[in-house]
Amino acid sequence: MPAATLTDETETAPPAALTPAAAAAAESTAPSPPSPVTERPAPRSHTVVTKELAHRTAETDVFPARWTRISDTRFRFTAHWPAAHPFFGPVDDRHQDPMIVGETLRQASMALAHAEFGAPADTHFVMWDLTVRVDPAALLLADAAEPVEFDVVCSEVRRRGRGLHSMRTTMEFRRAGRLVARGTGSTGCTSPRAYRRLRAGKLNALDTPVPLLAGIAPQTAGRARAEDVVLAPADRPGVWNLRVDTGHPVLFPRPNDHVPGMVLFEAARQAATAASGLHPFLPGRMTAEFARYAELHSPCRIETEVLEDHPGEVTVRVSGRQDGALVFTAGLTSARPARVRSLS
Template sequence: MTTTDPVASLRFGPWVSPTTVNRTSAREVFVTDHARVGEEEFAIAARVAHDHPLWSDRRGHGHDPAVVVEAFRQAFVVVRHEYLGVPRGTPTAVQQLTLDVHDLSAFRTEGTTPLQGVIKVRVVRTGETLDIAGDFFIGPARAMTLSFKGILFSRDSYRGIREYQRSRRAVGTGGGPAGRPIEPELVGRRDRRNVVIGPAARRNRFPLVVDRSHASFFDRDYDHVPGSLLIEAMRQSALRGAAEAGLCTGDASLIRAELDFGIFVETDTPATCGVSVAGRPGAVTATVGIDQADVRAASGVLELTEGAS
C-alpha cells in the first residue's frame, strides 16, 4: 500500500486566497499550501517573491530572515481558522515571539529567485491561549526556529481592552506620528518608504514613523500599529544604535529575537523605541523597548550579525 507524505505533497504554486491569511492584497500573501500532519502538527508551504517591495528591499545579498515572521504569522492564521475551528474575525494578539536563525547561508540569493520553504509547526490551544512553535526549512536546511504565544479575544472583551488602553494615553491629539524617516541605507534599506524610525530625539531613542498608506504594514485597516511594523522599528533602532556604537553597519542580519508585546500601540500618538547595545564588532546584542505616552508597550532582545548570508 502506497502512502503519500503530506509534506512532500505540498505545492509551491499559486498563493492561497488573501482572506485565508487575513490579507487584502494578493501581493501580501506568502502561503501556497498547507496540510495537517499530526494531531497538533501542521506543515505550511510559503513563497516570497524576489521583488516584494518590502521584504526584498534589503541592501545585503541574502533574503531577509525577518520575512519568515510574517510567513509564520500567516501560518498561524491558517492553522487556527482552517484546522482549529476559530471563527474568522476573532480578535487575536501575539504576546510573545522568539526566533533563532540556525543557517544564515540558507537565505543566500542573487536577487532573482523567491524565498521558498516549508514551515513545520506544533500548535497547542489552552482555553483562549494558543502556542505555536516550529521550524522553517529551505530545502533540507533547518534555517530558522520560531514560536508565538497568542491570545484570542471575544469581540466585546477586545473592544473593552482597546477602550481602556486608549483611555490611559492621550490619543487623537494630532495627525499621528508620520514623521520624517532617516536615510534608508542607515538601516539596510533601499526604499525610504520602508524606513519606520526617524532621527534620534536623544541618544539611542528613535521616534516611530507610522505611515498608514504603507501597502505592506497596513494591508488592512488596523486600529493599532501592527506587530510587523513594531518588529521592524525595533530592528532598525537596534541597527542604528549598533552602528553609532561602531559595532556593525545597517546591513547586519537579524539572527535571534525574544520579544514581548504587552499592549497595543496607537497609530495617532507619538511612540519611541529606545535601544542599548553590547557586544563586539559584527556581533551585537541589542535590548529594545517601545514606549508611548510613558507606557512600555513592547520590549525585547535582538541579536545582529554581519556574518555572510
C-alpha cells in the same frame, strides 16, 4: 552558539509561562522550544492559504502557500519567499530579509487558527510572544526560487466553546533539505464584542488622521525606500520616535486602532541597524516582549542599548515607551562581519 549559525542540534529552554496581563496586552518573549519531529506525512489533500486566512489584502503579501494536516496538532506547509518584494525584499545583494520568517510564522498561525481550530473570520488576533532563530547563510537570494517547507506543531491549545482562545505554534523551516530557521509564538484570539470592551475609548482612533513624521535616512535604517522607514529623529543618539504611516499597504494592510505588533518588531530591527552601524544587520536571533498596545496618536520613543558580550557578534536591546509606560522590549543579535586584512 554564534548568532549567524543554526544547526539541527540546537537546544533551547522550555517556553516561559504567560500571564493574563500579558495576554491582554500584546506579546511576550519565550525561548524557542525543541525541534519538532519531521516524519513525512501520508499523502493527503492540502489547504490553500488565502489572503483572508493570512489577514492580508494582496496575494503577493501572502507567503505560506498551502498546508497538509499530519494530525490534530501537526501540519506541514509549503511557502514561497520571493527574491523581490515591495517590503520584505533583499537586505543586500546576497540575502533575503530574515524578518520574512516572523511574518510567515504569523500568517500561518492565523490561517491554522481559522481553518483548523475554529476561530471565526472576525476574530482579533494578538501574538503574545515571538522568538525566531535564523541562519542568514541559508537565506540566500540565489535560492529564492526554491520552495520552503516548514513543519508546525500546535500546543498549549485552549478552547473557547467550539472556537479557539489561544495556542502556541512552533515552526521549523527548511529549503532544499537545509534548516533555515526555527520560530515559536503564542497567539491569542478575541471576539469582536470582547475587543470592543477591551479597546473602549480607543476605537475612534480610526477616524483621526495620524501625523506622518519625517523619517531618518533609509540607509541608516537598513531600508532601500524612504516610505518603508518607521523611525523618525529624536533628541539624542540611539533614540528615535516611532514613525506611523497608516497608509502603508504592507504595514497597515487594513484600518487598525493601534500600531500592529509587526510594525513595532520592524521598528526594533531598524533601530538595531541604526544603533549598531552594521549594514546589513542580519539578525540570527530575534525576540520581542510587548507590555501594552501602542496607540496611534501618542509619541512612542524607541531606545537602544548596544551590547558586545560575545566575540564576533552584536546584540541590540530595543525598548519602546509611550506616555511614560513601557510598550515593548526586543532583542536582536547579528554576527559582526569579519575584517579582511590588507596584504599591502
